[in-house]
Amino acid sequence: MPVLVVVGIVLVDVAGVSGMICLPLLAAxxxxxxxxxxxxxVLCVGLLAAVLGAVLGTGEGVPARELAAVLCALLAVTAASALASALRSRRERVLAAVRSVAEAAQHALLQPVPETVxxxxxxxxxxAAAAEARIGGDLYALVSTPHGVRLIVGDVRGKGLPAVSTAALVLGVFREAAYDEPDLLAVVGRIERxxxxxxxxDDFVTAVVAGYPRPGLLEVVNCGHAPPLLISASGDVVAVEPTHPAPPLGLRALSGQTPRLQPLPFADGDQLLLYTDGVTEARDHTRAFYPLAEGVARHVSDDPAHTLTALHDELLAHVGGRLHDDAALLLVRKQDVDEPVAVAPRSTLPGHSVTRSAHRVTPPECTRMP
Incomplete structure (x- = not known):
């Protein structure tokens, strides 16, 4: 493009326009x-423009003093542009290094989850809302322990590096306690302390902690977080409202309330979707919230990856392409006993009261897998 600009100015000048009108444009x-x-x-383009300017000015009889002034201005612009280009290149290298570190930090903080656990x-x-950072204050983890599969999805109050630091603290304690504590409430207690x-x-973390201690049963502890969505094998979408609401993690001493286990029947083919408020509070241009339950009903299938891909794409379309808050989605599905178990891991750049939202899913992709 810079060479085309030079060629265009030269052609205009050769066509007969006065040199003093066209020669200063070479600085562009x-x-x-x-x-x-x-x-x-930049230096090569500037040198080319200066040489052609000198040739054109001399050929057209431009006074030496005026031609020298134009060429000096052109060389000054070239020098300043070369310096600006060098600084831009340096900033790009620094940004690339920072992004590489951020990506490594993300993999250390939010470890990749395999296809099957x-x-x-x-x-x-x-x-993450800060796309350049690639990490934020939302957190998730899923681990297989001697006490069953355990998982957490949470949202740290605030944004930026303090939120990332708090998320790292919660995940570190959760991964350690999930292996050590046979009781899920003891895991939550370790995080709270x-x-x-x-x-x-003024800081706190909302979270849902869940465990699968034995076949057919999930244990859920909701600490001030958005209720998970239970998706039955038949396609009904159910919001799992907490029977005993508990305060967010970090605020128990202020409220005096203690969390309780909420048993949740979980049969073959059932799915549980955990998410953060960056999903449900995402707004479109009319300020309407994203209807997550309806979206799940439209896109649910027997492949959790397919379901979340469709949901994520629809969420981005709803907000116009970019989220303004961190958003996390973790979907688990209990495999049927006769389903083949995938062994190749895939990384990803996780008596009760319910409120029903009667969504029956009928698309062909929601039929049971053989």
């Missing part, structure tokens, strides 16, 4: 080159 070429080329490319098929989708020691008085 190195200025444009600074946005797309390295400093060497124990008896479950699993899929995760995560989007750790946050009480390390968080400020």
């Amino acid at each position: 070429a190195p200025a444009l080159a600074a946005a797309t080329n390295g400093s060497r490319g 124990g008896p479950f098929q699993v899929a995760v989708r995560y989007s 750790s946050l009480a020691r390390n968080l400020g008085s």
